Amino acid sequence: MTEATNDTTSPVRPLRDALTFLLIVSATFGLQLLTLVTGIIMARLLGVEGRGVIALVLAVSVFAAQLSFGGCLPPAITKLLAERGANARDGLGHVFRRRGWLLLLPCLVAGGLMLVLLDDGAAGQRFEIAVIAVVVTLQTLFFSIIGGAMQGEGRLVRMAWVALTPQGLFTIALAVVAALDWGWSATDVLLAYIATGVLSVLVAMASLLPAERGDDVGAERRVPEASLWSEARGNYVSGVRPLDGLGLERILVGGLLGTTALGLFATGLAVSNLCRLVSNAVSVVVLPRVAAHQGDPAQQRAVVRRWFTISLVLVGGIVAVLELLVEPVIRLAFGEEFVGAVSVARWLIVADGLLALRRVLIAALQGQGRGGVASWVELALLPVLVVGIALSALRESLDGVGMSLAAVGLLSCLALGRAVFRAPSARHRGRATSCTQQRRW
Structure with a gap:
């Protein structure tokens, strides 16, 4: 049973929610700090062009993973394991032993996309970088699926801290390279990313609960393969979150404006995404708290108002501080070469704040059993985003991308x-109340 689904009548529940929230926020802010440090080191090592190549590989890998299994499988795994009170090895091991090869398909698509999107500046390493994109995508899928399994096993806080492992190891590797003044290329940095990623996947797998032994592991603990795929299909759009879960904006910027512009854009993103870290932690608490009041819309809305107000205050404060600090941070941390990213970063800070609040509202709708409404909103606004970025690219305006x-x-x-x-x-x-009664465990 997850931390989020304990008895809602317990007097210690608000304290447990608050503690879980604070721990997850701490872990996610640590992740952001490590991301910022690696971004600075890569900018110093590689310059704008090399930084753009790294950003494109990571964006394509996230895009392929999220659009395939990385977006829809983790929430399906979480739900099905939690329903049965099973661990991942017992509940899903038989499925992934049979179907694990399917994860290779989106990885190959990622490699093909890299061959198409790389501009002339990286033409000499086109095939090599494409192969690297295949491996990075596979690592991304593994980590997403293991994260969903840990959440289903009821290990939310551990899941958040395990997520620090790949970025932490990568930061250490780059710091050593910078200290020793090695002249690494973008390919060298990506190979280091793969090496630290392999170690991180091993750590994540070791963090899963061990398989149970003996006759007490019955068939009811195993997740039927048909149920897994059915649940994944139902979660597809809300799990993918196409507006900001695919890295689509980075792919469009890299493909339409080139890797140099993407290098500046990635710098802006690196200093603008603190708000989403807060919203991710809030969403972990909001969804189960809202779901606990099925059949009582007034109480659900009270829960949403309370947590949305907290989110609004935190996001507003973060946006105000970042707007004041963004120029000196970019100038001092990344260097004069990246000062051109300041103006787009200001718009990206505002966008991140609004999209963070949106994530809290999506979690509330999912808790109400109305995730399909959020899916339709995402789908309706996706063409607006694509057209806005395309028009901005025609005008060669990175600021226009941020405004969109x-x-x-x-x-x-x-x-x-x-x-x-x-x-x-x-x-x-009535349907929500019925579903709640059927799924009580």
């Missing part, structure tokens, strides 16, 4: 907020 993201974030918050606080129909409330 901010506009989509605002529209999403308005649409989702209206849906969250609108009373669901009586028919939906």
Whole structure:
């Protein structure tokens, strides 16, 4: 049973929610700090062009992973394991022994995309970088799926801290390279990323609960393969989160404006994504707390108002501070070569704040059993985002890309907020209550 699904009548539940929230926030802020450090070191080692190549490989890998199994399988795994009170090795081992090879398909797609998107500056290493993208995508998929399994086993805080492992090891590797003044290329950095990623996957697998032995491991603890795929299909759009879960904006910038522009854009992203870390932690608490009040829309909305207010205050403060500090941070940390990223970073900070609030609202809708509403909002705004970035690329305006993201974030918050606080129909409330009774465990 997860931390999020304990008895909601317990007097220690608010304290447990708060502690879980603080621990997850601490882990995610640590992850962001490590990401910022690696971004600075890579910028110093590689310059704008090399930094852009790294950003494109990572963006394509995330895109391929999230659009295939990385977005829909983890929440399905979490739900099905938690329902059965099973660990991942007993519940899903038989499925992945038979179907694990399917993970290679999106990895090959990622390699093909790299061959198409790399510009002339990286033409000499096109095939080599494409192969690296295949491996990085596979690592991304493994880590996402193991994370979903740990959440299903009820290990939310450990999941957050294990997520620090790959970035932590990568930061140490780059710091050693910088200290020794080795002249690494973008390919060398990517190979180091793969090496630290392999170690991190091993650490994550070791963090899963051990398989149970003996006759007490019955068939009811095993997740049927058909149930896994059915649940994954139902979670597809809300799990993928196409507006910001695919790295689509980075791929479009890299493909339409080139890796040099992407290097500046990636620098802006590196100093602008603190808000999403807060929203991720809030979402971990919001979804189960809202779901605990199925059949009581008024209480659900009270929970949402409380946590959304907390999110709004935190996000507003972070945005204000970052807007004041962004120029000196980029100038001092990344160097004069990256000062051109300041203006787009200001827009990206605003966009990140709005998209972070949107994640909290999506979690609330999922807790209400209305995740399909969030999916339709995502799908409706996706063309708006793509057109906005494409028009900005035609004008060669990175600032326009940031403005497009901010506009989509605002529209999403308005649409989702209206849906969250609108009373669901009586028919939906009855269906939600019935589902809650059936899934009580």
